[in-house]
Amino acid sequence: MSEIIQLKNVSRTFEVKRQIIKAVDDVSLGIQEGEVVCLVGESGCGKTTTGKMIAGMLSPSSGSIYFRGKDISTLSKDEFKQYRLGVQMIHQDPYASLNPAQTIYDIIATPLQHHGFTRGEAQTRARVRELLQTVDLTPPDDFLEKYPHQLSGGQRQRVSIARALTVNPSFIIADEAVSMVDVSIRISLLNTLTRLKDQMGLAVLFITHDLALAKYFAWEGRIGVMYLGRMVEISPARQLVERPQHPYTQVLLSAIPEADPDATRRKTRIELRSMDVPSLLRLPSGCAFHPRCPVFLGQKCETIVPRLIPQKDGGAVACHLVGEEKI
Amino acid sequence: MSDSTLSVRNLTIEYTAKRGNVQAIRNVSFDVQRGEALALIGESGSGKTTLGLGIVQLLPTAAQIRNGQVTYRRFGKNGQAAEVDALGLTGNALRQFRWRDCAMVFQGAQNAFNPVLRIADHFADTAKAHGAMSGKTLEERGKHLLTQVRLDAERVWRAYPHELSGGMRQRVLIALALLLEPQLIILDEPTTALDILTQRNIMDVLKDLRSQLDFSLVFISHDLSLAAELADRVATVYAGKIVELASVQIIFKAPVHPYTIGLINAVPTLAGDKGDLTSIPGSPPDLIDLPSGCKFHPRCPLADEKCKREEPELVEVGEQRGGKGGHQVACWHWQNARQTQKAFGVKA
Numbered sequence: 001m002s003e004i005i006q007l008k009n010v011s012r013t014f015e016v017k018r019q020i021i022k023a024v025d026d027v028s029l030g031i032q033e034g035e036v037v038c039l040v041g042e043s044g045c046g047k048t049t050t051g052k053m054i055a056g057m058l059s060p061s062s063g064s065i066y067f068r069g070k071d072i073s074t075l076s077k078d079e080f081k082q083y084r085l086g087v088q089m090i091h092q093d094p095y096a097s098l099n100p101a102q103t104i105y106d107i108i109a110t111p112l113q114h115h116g117f118t119r120g121e122a123q124t125r126a127r128v129r130e131l132l133q134t135v136d137l138t139p140p141d142d143f144l145e146k147y148p149h150q151l152s153g154g155q156r157q158r159v160s161i162a163r164a165l166t167v168n169p170s171f172i173i174a175d176e177a178v179s180m181v182d183v184s185i186r187i188s189l190l191n192t193l194t195r196l197k198d199q200m201g202l203a204v205l206f207i208t209h210d211l212a213l214a215k216y217f218a219w220e221g222r223i224g225v226m227y228l229g230r231m232v233e234i235s236p237a238r239q240l241v242e243r244p245q246h247p248y249t250q251v252l253l254s255a256i257p258e259a260d261p262d263a264t265r266r267k268t269r270i271e272l273r274s275m276d277v278p279s280l281l282r283l284p285s286g287c288a289f290h291p292r293c294p295v296f297l298g299q300k301c302e303t304i305v306p307r308l309i310p311q312k313d314g315g316a317v318a319c320h321l322v323g324e325e326k327i
Numbered sequence: 328m329s330d331s332t333l334s335v336r337n338l339t340i341e342y343t344a345k346r347g348n349v350q351a352i353r354n355v356s357f358d359v360q361r362g363e364a365l366a367l368i369g370e371s372g373s374g375k376t377t378l379g380l381g382i383v384q385l386l387p388t389a390a391q392i393r394n395g396q397v398t399y400r401r402f403g404k405n406g407q408a409a410e411v412d413a414l415g416l417t418g419n420a421l422r423q424f425r426w427r428d429c430a431m432v433f434q435g436a437q438n439a440f441n442p443v444l445r446i447a448d449h450f451a452d453t454a455k456a457h458g459a460m461s462g463k464t465l466e467e468r469g470k471h472l473l474t475q476v477r478l479d480a481e482r483v484w485r486a487y488p489h490e491l492s493g494g495m496r497q498r499v500l501i502a503l504a505l506l507l508e509p510q511l512i513i514l515d516e517p518t519t520a521l522d523i524l525t526q527r528n529i530m531d532v533l534k535d536l537r538s539q540l541d542f543s544l545v546f547i548s549h550d551l552s553l554a555a556e557l558a559d560r561v562a563t564v565y566a567g568k569i570v571e572l573a574s575v576q577i578i579f580k581a582p583v584h585p586y587t588i589g590l591i592n593a594v595p596t597l598a599g600d601k602g603d604l605t606s607i608p609g610s611p612p613d614l615i616d617l618p619s620g621c622k623f624h625p626r627c628p629l630a631d632e633k634c635k636r637e638e639p640e641l642v643e644v645g646e647q648r649g650g651k652g653g654h655q656v657a658c659w660h661w662q663n664a665r666q667t668q669k670a671f672g673v674k675a
Contacts, residue, residue, distance in 0.1 A: 015600050042522035042523060042524065043522055130369060152610040152611070154610055155610070182370045182610065183370055183549060183590065183593055183594060184370060184550075184589060184590055184593050184606060184607040184611070185593075185607065185610060186593065186606070187593050187595070187604050187605060187606040188606035188608075190608075191606070194331060209522070209523065210595075211523075212595040212596050212597045212599070213595050214596075215595065215597060216595040216599075216601060216604065219601050228534055241597055251524065252523055252524070253597065255523050255524050255526070255527035256523055256525075256552070257527075257530065257550075257552035257553060257555060257556040258552055258555060258556075258596050258597060258598065259551040259552040259555050259579065259591060259594050259596055260555055260579055260598075261555045261556075261575045261576055261579050261580075261598065261657075262576075263596075263598065264555045264556045265556065266553060269527070272524065275477075275494075275524070275525075275528055276492070277492065277514060277522075277524075
């Protein structure tokens with residue numbers, strides 16, 4: 001399998017009030033065709049910025065992004081269009097991402113016609129109906145003439161998915177795509193995404209703050225954990241949740257409450273050394289997690305930024321404690 | 328005499344809207360015992376927040392309380408309780424009821440501090456409005472409370488809201504809610520929009536406080552795991568009605584309402600296996616145009632003709648299930664609960 005998207009030492013800075021903040025710092029990541037990768041982390045860790053750079057909505061400040069082996073900054077006009085069509089994004093808020101003045105038919109037909117995927121009214125209508133069926137909005141005729149406000153949050157998010165599929169993408173970025181959807185119907189939305197991924201061979205980058213959800217969705221794929229702009233651990237999903245290596249991943253997992261009163265009250269907690277989240281404007285030296293890390297080693301952690309080192313078990317960890325010699 | 332801090336009976340609240348009346352709370356009854364933590368769990372739009380606002384009479388003007396009583400019991404030092412009709416209060420009495428007897432921390436209120444007032448001034452304002460302590464006494468009490476919610480009291484007391492993180496502000500609010508020693512605290516989505524580690528901190532603070540102080544807690548949340556962690560009893564709310572109410576153990580281990588069962592099966596857990604999860608089909612109902620009979624019937628695998636015609640009321644089933652009392656459910660077919668699990672496609 002070849003890599004559809006590859007990030008090589010990608011960083012992105014923003015200027016806020018004449019100060020530079022590093023939203024994403026030296027992230028390298030390859031995603032295979034048809035693979036599922038979940039990015040998790042707390043707010044401000046750079047997961048959305050990473051997603052936007054992959055989608056071509058933001059350019060990296062340094063480093064390069066490759067689409068099917070080609071650096072996206074050197075693509076020709078035609079190739080660039082292929083890349084932008086090939087990588088589609090589903091946004092978090094289905095109430096804000098659909099035009100309230102357009103019917104569902106218009107929302108889905110516009111990209112089809114604009115990019116020449118269908119010709120003529122009859123063909124377009126047939127394709128729109130087909131797409132609505134693909135995302136389980138059935139019967140499609142009930143939805144064609146409706147406006148977004150007449151649909152529930154879950155249905156709107158399905159319309160967003162159908163819209164992303166209009167241009168036959170091979171890579172979908174879903175940024176917190178189910179966090180605003182009712183709890184009782186999240187799973188069915190995720191199952192629809194999984195089915196589409198399997199049927200169409202899509203690669204998916206799923207951005208979320210919910211590790212339990214990430215484990216469910218990325219069952220066969222990988223989960224990457226970000227902290228203050230850096231990837232601290234990336235491993236096969238179940239392995240990451242069951243045997244986390246990086247202290248930050250361990251702390252996160254021990255902090256999550258479980259929907260089971262016995263399990264959650266018996267869980268051993270790992271205490272942080274400090275509750276304060278450092279500001280992106282004044283990142284700690286060395287490993288950015290060192291002021292809070294429960295297994296802080298001393299000088300090495302304060303001065304040297306740990307690199308993301310591949311491990312024998314298929315994961316990769318950026319921590320001095322996990323060591324370099326393991327492989 | 329009842330030993331509960333709060334008794335809500337047949338509460339019905341409606342909002343007037345252009346399309347018709349929004350039936351946000353329909354005939355809801357429950358008690359909150361002294362010192363207990365009760366969680367109200369439900370999806371967005373199920374009426375949880377309206378219920379909280381109704382108790383402290385802070386509903387928006389479009390809302391009307393159609394029916395019901397809310398009785399608050401103020402326990403004295405000798406254990407004797409004075410009953411207060413919370414919905415009948417007006418003017419000064421109402422102002423004293425709020426905060427002194429029953430404090431509420433609103434959803435997202437950590438973003439509603441006055442940005443030009445220091446935390447100390449927020450405490451002083453509250454104390455002054457309620458004719459409570461001032462000066463040195465206030466400062467001592469305030470700093471003591473800030474320490475109890477695990478904040479650096481000296482620093483936070485002098486700080487402006489923007490100098491604190493979201494989680495710190497939420498803890499300041501909890502401290503502020505405790506200022507006048509209320510017997511009842513209502514928390515609306517106390518951990519929503521906070522990061523995992525901050526959520527954990529708030530939960531630990533709440534647990535600490537409950538073990539040190541004597542107050543009852545009602546918290547409103549869509550997050551099942553928060554209820555599993557903190558609550559003594561849990562009420563599931565669907566379409567403005569409590570559909571199941573029981574101890575936290577029963578709700579999570581042996582629920583009998585198809586909605587509770589479905590909701591628990593719909594939430595992924597870290598330890599869980601992939602095959603254990605299923606969604607509830609359909610979507611939550613429109614509160615203006617509610618279905619007939621049981622409001623859950625269009626989504627329920629056990630629904631039959633009776634469910635479409637008649638709405639079940641909350642009845643006690645604990646003893647029938649071979650346990651003690653204290654398990655209430657509103658379902659015609661609760662005895663077939665295990666069947667529901669299968670119908671949702673889940674191993675029973």
